[in-house]
Every structure is written in structure tokens, then in C-alpha cells.
Amino acid sequence: MRLPKLTGSVLSGLHCFLIAAEQMSFTRAAEILCLTQSAVSHKIKNLEESLEVQLFIRQPRKLTLTEEGKRLQTVVAQNFGDIAHEIRDLKTLELSGDFNVAVPPTFAQSWLLPRLKRFIDKYSALRFHLRTRNELVDFQTESFDCAIYFGHGKYPGLHSEKLMGESMLPVCSHEYAVVHELYNKPEKLSACLLLHDAAPWARAGRNDEWQYWAQRHDVVLPEAGCTFDRADLALQAAEKGIGVAMGRKSFIAEKLESERLVAPFAMSVQSPLSYYIVCRREIAMSPRIEAFINWLKAETEEMV
Secondary structure, rough: OOOOOOOOHHHHHHHHHHHHHOOHHHHHHHHOOOOOHHHHHHHHHHHHHHOOOOEEEEEOOEEEEEEEHHHHHHHHHHHHHHHHHHHHOOOOOOOOEEEEEEEOOOHHHHHHHHHHHHHHHOOOOEEEEEOOOOOOOOOOOOOOOOEEEEEEOOOOOOEEEEEEOOOOEEOOHHHHHHHOOOHHHHHHHHHEEEEOOOOOOOOOOOOOOHHHHHHHHOOOOOOOOOEEOHHHHHHHHHOOOOOOEEHHHHHHHHHOOOOOOOOOOOOOOOOOEEEEEEEHHHOOOOOHHHHHHHHHHHHHHOOO
């Protein structure tokens, strides 16, 4: 195979190939790249002709990488990631430019957003970009400066700092608690509908939070339950009187104060997980990361 020139067409084709290889679908790649499916197929075909090698095995309703395609995917992902990191690192020396942060959805809505204006006002030259997700970030291929995780704090190859711990307890509406005679009677939960956050942390089971709480208080839980892909939706369902949700205190403090939710029994438990800020080790000491960490820690200290 002759060494191809890295023309604009080849570079564009490599980027298109990487997205298609990650998605294993020309259609989904087209959606991500804002192109038509035929345009993606055309780019991949041109790339294969330029490289003089087949990258995909095309079958009806199925796409598979050839061995050559797998090798190319590995090297392209690494090098594109290195380029993106280098470009971003050139901008981390100053407290300005784009600042990309990944945060769990409910943490973003219930804890970060009410405080975020103070950070943006303090560092007005930074263009803050918030993206919510429960999954862990692939810092090798994704252009995030840092992320906030709810976890154990052990992330190989990455820098992590603990922000704050968490505790949790069951919550519901006052009306639901009265109808189901829940006040000071945790055994009555057996006749209730439990509301589950189906993804309370990365790779968690849908009822892990409830089970952890129940085991420590020796409470029998009912089988019936509803699941939601975000904790805030489970809490909103609890407000509407649908059932009982497991509430993290950092999310429910204001709701309890305003009595939109009640804790029918004072049986909280310290979560085995905490909130951590995570980033690549080589940029952990950059001004923008340090500024964000210091601001977050100041905000958490005010809660104590």
C-alpha cells in the first residue's frame, strides 16, 4: 500500500471513518456529522480507494470492520485524540476560551446550575460548555476538560479530587405518606411503589440505591417499582404522589425545606460513593482546572 498524501479529502475521510467505526452505522454517523447517509458512504468509499484497502465489510443491516479497518480505527482514534488534546492544551494556559465539562444530569440541574452564575461571573472570559451524562468520559477521544463523577474516586490514569460526600433517605409527598401511613413506619414501604433512578452512577443497577439503604436499616422492599433514567425525574414523580423515591440530600434539601417532599422517617444512610472532579493528569494543574476545582470546593464548604 503506497503512503497516501494527507489531503483535506483524506483527513475528512478519516474523521468520517472514525465516527462510522465507533457507531458501526453509516446512518448514525451521518446524523452525528450532519450529512446524508449517501455522503458518508461516498466519503468512506473514497477513503478506501485512496488507501487501496477495504475498511468495512458491508452486509444487509450489518456493518463490520475488516482487520485493516480495526488497525486504522485504533491509530486514528489515538492520533485525533492527541491532536484535540494538544489544541485544547494550548488554550489552558489562560483563563479564557472554551471550557468543556461533563456532569451527571441531576447533579447539574439540582446542585450545579443554581450556583453556576457565580463561577461564570467570576471567570467571564471562559466560555463554559456543560454536557450531562451518566456514562464515564473517554478523555482520550472526547474533548472534555474535566468531568464530575459520582463514584469511588479510582479512575486509572486520571487525576481525581473528592468534592463532597453524599447521604440519602426515602422521600415522597406528604399526601402519599399520609395515605400509606408511612410516618415513622418504614415497614409500610412494603405496600408502596418505589421510584428508582435506573442509572444512579456508572454501571449501577436500577435498584442499587434502594437496596443499599434497605440492607443497612433491615427494611423489606416491595417488588413493584418504576424506573427513570434520571434521579430528578424520580424525585418529580415523588412530588406528584406517584410513589417513594430515594433522595440524595444534596438534591432534596430545597424540596424538603419547601415541603414539596417529606422524609417520612429519619433513616438516612451515608452513600458509599462521593462526588469527584476528574481530568487528565497532565492538565490538572492548569489555571482553568485549578480555578474550577477551587470554586467547587468553596461552594461545597458553604454547605457544611
